[in-house]
Amino acid sequence: MKTELLAMLRESGDFYSGQELCEHFGVSRTAIWKRIRQLQDEGYEIEAVKNKGYRLAACPDSIAADEVESRLESDWVVRPVHYFSVIDSTNNYCKRIAEDGAPEGSLVIADEQTAGKGRRGRKWETPPGTAVAFTLLLRPETVPPEKIAMVTLIMGLAVARAVRKLYGLDAGIKWPNDAVIGGKKLCGILTEMTTDLMSVSYVVIGTGINANVKSFPEELKDTATSLAVELGHDVVRSELIAEVVGSFEKFYKKFLQTCDLSLLQDEYNELLLNKDRTVRVLEPGNEYTGLALGIDKEGQLLVKREDGSVTAVYAGEVSVRGVYGYV
Ligand code: BTN
Numbered sequence: 001m002k003t004e005l006l007a008m009l010r011e012s013g014d015f016y017s018g019q020e021l022c023e024h025f026g027v028s029r030t031a032i033w034k035r036i037r038q039l040q041d042e043g044y045e046i047e048a049v050k051n052k053g054y055r056l057a058a059c060p061d062s063i064a065a066d067e068v069e070s071r072l073e074s075d076w077v078v079r080p081v082h083y084f085s086v087i088d089s090t091n092n093y094c095k096r097i098a099e100d101g102a103p104e105g106s107l108v109i110a111d112e113q114t115a116g117k118g119r120r121g122r123k124w125e126t127p128p129g130t131a132v133a134f135t136l137l138l139r140p141e142t143v144p145p146e147k148i149a150m151v152t153l154i155m156g157l158a159v160a161r162a163v164r165k166l167y168g169l170d171a172g173i174k175w176p177n178d179a180v181i182g183g184k185k186l187c188g189i190l191t192e193m194t195t196d197l198m199s200v201s202y203v204v205i206g207t208g209i210n211a212n213v214k215s216f217p218e219e220l221k222d223t224a225t226s227l228a229v230e231l232g233h234d235v236v237r238s239e240l241i242a243e244v245v246g247s248f249e250k251f252y253k254k255f256l257q258t259c260d261l262s263l264l265q266d267e268y269n270e271l272l273l274n275k276d277r278t279v280r281v282l283e284p285g286n287e288y289t290g291l292a293l294g295i296d297k298e299g300q301l302l303v304k305r306e307d308g309s310v311t312a313v314y315a316g317e318v319s320v321r322g323v324y325g326y327v
Contacts (some may be wrong), residue, residue: 001025003079006070009056017053020199023102042066061212062108063132063237071242074105076249077136082108088115088127090135091192091206097137098194098202104139109241116208119190124208125217130228132209132237136245138252139202143259145195148203149315150261150299151252152177152191153268155205158247159187160271166243169230174275175292175301176315180211181261184225186210207244211237246309262297269294276321279303281311282319 005025009016021032036046036054041266043060059067065083072081087093090108092115097106116124126133138151156177163171163179163186172207174180179187187209194201210216210226212234227235254263261268269275274292281288281303290303293310300312313320 001027002038003066003069005032005035006039006056006066007046009054010059010070013056015047015049015052020053059236061129061234061237063111063241065109067238068109068241070105071238073242074246074249075123075126076105076142077107077245078103078105080314082106084108084110086110086112089113089117089206090133091117091204094135094137094204094206095192095194095202098204104137106137107134107245108137109134117148117190117206118188118208124188124190126208127213130212130214132211132241133206134241134245135204135206136248137202137204138198138295140256140281142256143200145193145198145200147259147298148191148193148200150178150255151203151205152189152315153261153295153299154251154264155189155191155207155244155248156187156257157264158244158251159189159207159209159270161247161267162240162243163227167227167231167235169227172271173268175272175274175295175320176299181225181230185223186225186227209244211235211240224317258297260297261295261299265295265297274301274322277322280321281313282321283313 018029018032022029040046045058047057055314065081068081069079087110090110094108112128113126113133116126118124122136140204141318153176156173159179160173163169169181171179171181177189178185190206193203212228213226214228216224249263272294275294277292278289278293290305293302293304296302296312300314303311303313305311
């Protein structure tokens with residue numbers, strides 16, 4: 001009831017009479033008042049005016065479960081959302097609940113991670129009150145393990161799309177999955193899969209977005225950016241999480257229809273920053289330069305080499321760099 005009450009007050013933007021709320025929820029005025037007090041205690045500014053009712057005047061920048069749930073338009077995401085003010089890593093927690101049988105669509109969010117994980121064993125910083133870190137649990141029973149890398153590309157696409165829609169920023173994708181603005185990295189994604197004999201048991205897909213982060217350590221200063229830096233003001237993190245998760249759900253359902261990216265390839269290639277640029281492909285024991293043409297339906301980057309042949313590069317251990325900078 002609290003989540004729905006919050007969503008109703010936010011959507012109306014105006015006063016809701018106590019009577020209307022009582023009728024809607026089928027509860028007493030005291031019950032409504034109790035919920036309003038709880039929300040006020042959590043930092044929501046709610047005006048209560050006699051003969052007018054209640055109006056939501058301001059929201060805290062909370063990413064707690066109620067706030068995110070009240071913004072989610074998805075039926076697929078499992079309620080309650082798992083929220084932590086501090087946790088080691090949302091990916092690690094999500095794996096723990098997956099082992100205990102949590103269903104697909106479970107969502108884990110944290111305001112701070114003490115052992116946030118990046119790709120290739122790196123650390124991922126999640127400073128409290130400013131960053132976005134969340135992990136989704138997937139159980140794609142019909143998808144073979146070798147196709148799972150594609151969900152990471154889908155999440156990159158979802159982040160870039162959400163950022164464009166909510167803030168009008170020119171976000172793109174650096175293959176395979178980094179969301180990038182102005183040549184700098186905005187977001188990182190870490191997908192981890194557990195298999196059971198030859199099939200996928202579960203997949204956790206963790207996303208870290210530099211939302212309201214204002215400064216970066218020396219080694220990242222030239223290659224990382226945040227939404228707050230790009231916009232010159234903070235963003236509402238719960239709105240961002242809800243939009244990214246909603247877009248991901250839509251894309252993921254399309255992926256499940258075909259078990260590949262054939263329904264998403266064009267949309268992905270539109271936002272692919274490497275497209276039509278010269279890239280350096282770094283494979284263990286093999287390095288070469290070529291022109292990136294876009295992805296194929298398996299999510300592989302097609303690179304035209306100097307001799308005219310086209311190589312399909314699989315995400316795995318390969319890294320692709322721009323010849324003139326990060327992209
Ligand atoms: C990268 O190195 O680019 C990937 C970074 C992934 C970070 C996210 S934050 C949420 C989730 N939990 C983790 O421990 N890592 C991922």
